[in-house]
Amino acid sequence: MDGKIPAYLYEKRNSIKTILFTALFALLFINLFQPFGSRDWYPGISDTKYFAFSSLIILTGMLVVVISRMILTAYSKKRDVLYWQYVLWILCEVVSMAVFYTLFARFFPKDGIERDISEIFRQSLFNTALVLLLPYAITWLYFSWKEKSTLLEHIEQEKSADTRAKTLIAFPDEKGDLKISVMLENLLYIESADNYATIFYLNKSGVSKFLLRNSLKWMEEHLTKDTPLIRCHRSYIVNMDKVKILKKIKGGIVLELDEGRTPDIPVSKTYYESFMHKFSHYSLI
Structure with a gap:
């Protein structure tokens, strides 16, 4: 856990890809899975309006991730990011976004009925973890595969160059x-x-x-x-x-x-x- 995380986890280009993929995943998640029974909160609106409204909520919540990744990229230029720090960073993202959705559900309650804030937070924490950790895991696996493929290709090119040099x-x-x-x-x-x-x-x-x-x-x-x-x-x-x-x-x-x-x-x-x-x-x- 004290080791330095791979550069592909905080590179600016990969951070942008992670944010875009996470936002897309979150949009599909909230519209297909409909956490918190959110579709029942607004029974009088069409599916199109619900999609637009939920998309706005998701993209607003994604500001937490955007800000977090900007800070991480800036921090990584000055210091090494260790594994335990990165895990803690992700947990902070999950908690921060859960707090955002908890406050939203609190101030815009279903049918005007206020719910217990601790229950809202537990549900928000669970669903936010799914929204963030699943796409994060997918992108991490992809970046890792991409880096290993590039490394293998580089090794093959070096071998090929050595072979050519001896020709x-x-x-x-x-x-x-x-x-x-x-x-x-x-x-x-x-x-x-x-x-x-x-x-x-x-x-x-x-x-x-x-x-x-x-x-x-x-x-x-x-x-x-x-x-x-x-x-x-x-x-x-x-x-x-x-x-x-x-x-x-x-x-x-x-x-x-x-x-x-x-x-x-x-x-x-x-x-x-x-x-x-x-x-x-x-x-x-």
């Missing part, structure tokens, strides 16, 4: 004779000129290059599938694992590699769409 890329000439092989983790980019291609790669002395008689089109067709290699220009194939910065300038988009002794690589309009599709797998947007 040896073979470069034959136009006759099919092998001329050079480069570890993918050392390959920077490939630049072409007519029927020749220059392979830029890292070795012990820094950036080296190797001139090969073969077309960039052949390399695009045979080397870019299931690898981070992508053609971004009629004259360039780049290793996405080596791209440090994608920068939009007046003339278009350029790529800066993580090796300082390399030029910026342009992305042309012809290859923009296919490049951005592959780039999306390497970014968090």
Whole structure:
């Protein structure tokens, strides 16, 4: 209980989702379950008016949760939220909302008959606990599953990246004779000129290059599938694992590699769409 709660329980984005889902759940709960025999309180109104009236009550009561979550989000930025603190926080939300509905039932009694306030509070506490704890539990399970899925996906991507890094890329000439092989983790980019291609790669002395008689089109067709290699220009194939910065300038988009002794690589309009599709797998947007 002294441990720190997961960040997904108080992140602003998830807090908004929790509030919206709880409000929706509460609306369905009060209109389907009709706690306190609330439908009998107003026998003379239509179901539509009852829905509108009950919705207003629920949304007003949800202000307790909205205020609570705003305070929790602000508090979490300054201090860690422990499990016992979070449990106490939820209990305070339940009690606060129960008090709200108790006061409402007290000041707007059924048929003008006043009921015992302790009985009203017990019923309010029970129903409020259902209204809050059930959707909270559902959202917590969802957020937990989402985080674990993201973590597993990240692990798989790391494994895939490690596998790719150990891949040896073979470069034959136009006759099919092998001329050079480069570890993918050392390959920077490939630049072409007519029927020749220059392979830029890292070795012990820094950036080296190797001139090969073969077309960039052949390399695009045979080397870019299931690898981070992508053609971004009629004259360039780049290793996405080596791209440090994608920068939009007046003339278009350029790529800066993580090796300082390399030029910026342009992305042309012809290859923009296919490049951005592959780039999306390497970014968090």
